[in-house]
Amino acid sequence: xxxxxxxxxxxxxxxxxxxxxxxxxxxxxxxxxxxxxxxxxxxxxxxxxxxxxxxxxxxxxxxxxxxxxxxxxxxxxxxxxxxxxxxxxxxxxxxxxxxxxxxxxxxxxxxxxxxxxxxxxxxxxxxxxxxxxxxxxxxxxxxxxxxxxxxxxxxxxxxxxxxxxxxxxxxxxxxxxxxxxxxxxxxxxxxxxxxxxxxxxxxx
Amino acid sequence: xxxxxxxxxxxxxxxxxxxxxxxxxxxxxxxxxxxxxxxxxxxxxxxxxxxxxxxxxxxxxxxxxxxxxxxxxxxxxxxxxxxxxxxxxxxxxxxxxxxxxxxxxxxxxxxxxxxxxxxxxxxxxxxxxxxxxxxxxxxxxxxxxxxxxxxxxxxxxxxxxxxxxxxxxxxxxxxxxxxxxxxxxxxx
Numbered sequence: 057x058x059x060x061x062x063x064x065x066x067x068x069x070x071x072x073x074x075x076x077x078x079x080x081x082x083x084x085x086x087x088x089x090x091x092x093x094x095x096x097x098x099x100x101x102x103x104x105x106x107x108x109x110x111x112x113x114x115x116x117x118x119x120x121x122x123x124x125x126x127x128x129x130x131x132x133x134x135x136x137x138x139x140x141x142x143x144x145x146x147x148x149x150x151x152x153x154x155x156x157x158x159x160x161x162x163x164x165x166x167x168x169x170x171x172x173x174x175x176x177x178x179x180x181x182x183x184x185x186x187x188x189x190x191x192x193x194x195x196x197x198x199x200x201x202x203x204x205x206x207x208x209x210x211x212x213x214x215x216x217x218x219x220x221x222x223x224x225x226x227x228x229x230x231x232x233x234x235x236x237x238x239x240x241x242x243x244x245x246x247x248x249x250x251x252x253x254x255x256x257x258x259x260x
Numbered sequence: 261x262x263x264x265x266x267x268x269x270x271x272x273x274x275x276x277x278x279x280x281x282x283x284x285x286x287x288x289x290x291x292x293x294x295x296x297x298x299x300x301x302x303x304x305x306x307x308x309x310x311x312x313x314x315x316x317x318x319x320x321x322x323x324x325x326x327x328x329x330x331x332x333x334x335x336x337x338x339x340x341x342x343x344x345x346x347x348x349x350x351x352x353x354x355x356x357x358x359x360x361x362x363x364x365x366x367x368x369x370x371x372x373x374x375x376x377x378x379x380x381x382x383x384x385x386x387x388x389x390x391x392x393x394x395x396x397x398x399x400x401x402x403x404x405x406x407x408x409x410x411x412x413x414x415x416x417x418x419x420x421x422x423x424x425x426x427x428x429x430x431x432x433x434x435x436x437x438x439x440x441x442x443x444x445x446x447x448x
Binding site: 260 | 293298299373377381399427434436437
């Protein structure tokens with residue numbers, strides 16, 4: 057149980073961490089990009105080995121070269137990605153650890169229903185990871201969702217399916233956790249997990 | 261019961277992996293759907309002639325950055341004779357190869373996410389002749405102040421994608437790979 061709590065705390069920390077990488081300045085004067093196009097005739101002349109441009113180039117100071125850029129390991133976008141993958145992995149683990157009670161007449165005495173076993177705890181961790189994934193997505197990708205792009209936009213589809221999947225999984229897990237008798241929650245949880253996998257695939 | 265579940269999980273993994281092996285230059289929907297490889301960005305250039313001819317003057321922009329209707333307008337003898345003010349004429353054979361490659365890999369033919377977004381943004385209206393004129397590209401850059409692009413001596417123009425998109429040659433335009441020269445803290 058302590059391990060599950062640690063996962064939950066780590067998931068929340070990662071969701072919060074993603075916010076620190078998503079802050080962006082707002083500018084009032086938005087440039088018209090089409091006017092910013094500059095014809096790079098110099099490059100054409102260079103390609104053609106124009107002697108004049110080669111002379112000009114040798115007289116000018118060399119442009120500052122950028123060192124090999126290494127993308128940071130933790131950014132808002134990457135945290136969202138890691139949480140999404142962790143959610144699917146936890147959902148798969150929850151599926152693999154479920155115990156299906158025997159309902160045939162010759163089954164004998166069945167063990168009592170566990171609401172604190174591995175399957176139950178993995179389910180809870182899945183729900184928390186799913187919610188953390190949604191939270192980190194809202195924080196780090198808020199500007200990728202545009203209603204005017206319509207339902208066929210892959211980012212819009214990702215948002216709709218991702219949120220739906222997380223809600224379905226959370227609903228199924230909550231339904232089972234609050235019940236004292238076995239509940240039919242597997243289908244809803246599996247549908248939620250599949251919806252989330254589809255959401256990931258669309259923008260993978 | 262447990263054994264069956266593991267078999268199902270193994271089968272699902274094998275199915276996903278086999279999708280990746282089947283990746284061809286022109287992917288089908290099924291190949292894309294079952295492929296475990298990332299399709300988030302733009303299909304990298306995989307044509308030597310394209311790389312040599314286009315890349316000799318500027319970044320060899322991936323065909324997935326513009327829709328078919330744009331490449332159809334850009335890659336003609338007449339259009340290349342006046343390619344944004346310069347003569348970029350090609351012989352007939354080279355032009356055919358370059359044109360065929362662009363049309364087969366244009367944004368509306370690709371399953372890569374960024375290309376799909378470009379295809380959607382250019383579905384209606386006139387064909388954009390510049391990548392920086394695509395609505396989606398404009399929106400992605402509209403918060404950048406002029407001083408970081410036009411006023412930046414090491415960038416000068418949005419058409420120089422690879423000045424800031426450090427992995428542009430490989431078709432990766434992700435935010436996490438952006439480093440604007442002279443503005444290391446551009447995100448702040």
